[in-house]
Amino acid sequence: MKKFGYRQSNSDHTLFLKKEKEKITCLIIYVDDMIITGNDEEEIADLKGKLFQEFEMKDLGNLKYFLGIEVLRSKQGIFIHQRKYILDLLAETGMLGCKPAETSIVANHGLQILEGAKLTNKEEYQKIVGKLIYLAHTRPDIAYAVGVVSRFVHLPQVQHMTAVMGILRYLKGTSSTGIYFDKNDHLDLIAYTDADWAGDRDGRKSTSGYFTLVGGNLVTWRSKKQKVVALSSAEAEFRGP
Structure with missing residues (x-):
C-alpha cells in the first residue's frame, strides 16, 4: 500500500x-x-x-457484511448492526427464548468481588464477555454494562454471570438496534463526557464515559474505569475526558 x-x-x-x-x-x-x-x-x-x-x-x-457486522444502505444514509451475531450468541448460550430486559444493567448494581461467594464457570464467562466486547462495536448502549462485567473475568462469581445474562436478555429485545449514519451537509464535531465517582466498589475508582459526533453522526464512544482514585466528584469529572 x-x-x-x-x-x-x-x-x-x-x-x-x-x-x-x-x-x-x-x-x-x-x-x-x-x-x-x-x-x-x-x-x-x-x-x-x-x-x-x-x-x-x-x-x-458494495459492502453488505463484514466480520459479523451487517451494512444496510439507502439514499438517506447507512445503517450498521449485528443482528445475526446477536441471535447466534443467544442461541449458543441458550437464551434465544428468554424474556427481554428493559435495560442492559440495573442502576446502582453494586457489582464487586465478594469474599466466599460462589464462583461460576470461568471459561464460559470469559467467552461470552469476549463476544459482548466485540458486539459493542455497533452497540454503544451496552458499552458501560460490558465494561463492568469485564472487570471480573479473572474471578467471575455467580452474581457477575447473572449480570452477563441480564445483558443478553436486553439484547434479545434490541437485536435490530445499531448505528445510523445520516447524510448531512456539515462536519461539525461535538463531544460529550461524564464520569461517576468511586463507582467501582473493589478499587474505589471512578468510571469515565464519552462519545463524539462528526457531522451529526456517532463515530467514537467509550466507557472505562479510570486509572487512579479520584478524591472528589470534581476530580472524577476533570479526569473524565
Whole structure:
C-alpha cells in the first residue's frame, strides 16, 4: 500500500489512506478481508486493478457484511448492526427464548468481588464477555454494562454471570438496534463526557464515559474505569475526558 502512495494510519495500523486535494481513498484490512471506500472513484478503480495484479482477489461489490457486522444502505444514509451475531450468541448460550430486559444493567448494581461467594464457570464467562466486547462495536448502549462485567473475568462469581445474562436478555429485545449514519451537509464535531465517582466498589475508582459526533453522526464512544482514585466528584469529572 505504501508503494501505491498510501499512508498508514498511526491510530490504526490496518488502515491506509491516500488524499488528493479534497478527495480521499481509504483501505482497511483484517487478515484476508478488506474494505475500500472514499470519494475518489478513479483512484478506487485504479487501486483495485493494482491489487488484482499483486494478489488473487475477488471483488464482492458494495459492502453488505463484514466480520459479523451487517451494512444496510439507502439514499438517506447507512445503517450498521449485528443482528445475526446477536441471535447466534443467544442461541449458543441458550437464551434465544428468554424474556427481554428493559435495560442492559440495573442502576446502582453494586457489582464487586465478594469474599466466599460462589464462583461460576470461568471459561464460559470469559467467552461470552469476549463476544459482548466485540458486539459493542455497533452497540454503544451496552458499552458501560460490558465494561463492568469485564472487570471480573479473572474471578467471575455467580452474581457477575447473572449480570452477563441480564445483558443478553436486553439484547434479545434490541437485536435490530445499531448505528445510523445520516447524510448531512456539515462536519461539525461535538463531544460529550461524564464520569461517576468511586463507582467501582473493589478499587474505589471512578468510571469515565464519552462519545463524539462528526457531522451529526456517532463515530467514537467509550466507557472505562479510570486509572487512579479520584478524591472528589470534581476530580472524577476533570479526569473524565
